[in-house]
Amino acid sequence: GDSVTQMEGPVTLSEEAFLTINCTYTATGYPSLFWYVQYPGEGLQLLLKATKADDKGSNKGFEATYRKETTSFHLEKGSVQVSDSAVYFCALPSGGYNKLIFGAGTRLAVHP
């Protein structure tokens, strides 16, 4: 069945460092791909999405490119801030009714 695999955390970075969080997927066809972010004590917020191969989703300085060849959707940011500290989830819709399959999440901690 469809699945999402994320790099394990936690990821600890200094402010202004470069961020990469790896995400690979297994799916039938070419589904849309999503990154969600969960700040401490909150629900999930949609961070960015890509709907087809080679699409690049971007938001708040974060980017991810839909790579069909490597079935990947890695999240990147050129310069992280303390406020980016959160848990990041990669997800894809599965089944005819669009349920979301999530990765296990990657916790990011950014320190000054």
Next chain:
Amino acid sequence: ETGVTQSPTHLIKTRGQQVTLRCSSQSGHNTVSWYQQALGQGPQFIFQYYREEENGRGNFPPRFSGLQFPNYSSELNVNALELDDSALYLCASSRDNFHEQYFGPGTRLTVT
């Protein structure tokens, strides 16, 4: 535009009891999905309601049930609570069942 809201924020119940969680969907959205997020894990799909009908179900026992009302708000009911039901319960709404989902802040359920 009002986002997805959930109530209550926190809830403590005893094993064997029953609980009802509530969700109001975002304006213009007719689909509600429920997810269970155990501590340190990604959300797991429970079920989805589309125009007041159950539209898909994950691997959860029948003691997890739901409703969707004509205004598209929704309830999640859990009977015979078990300790493992302790989790953050997330509700997400979308416009039709093929669009990206927007999450509420969640209800933290603790079963003792």
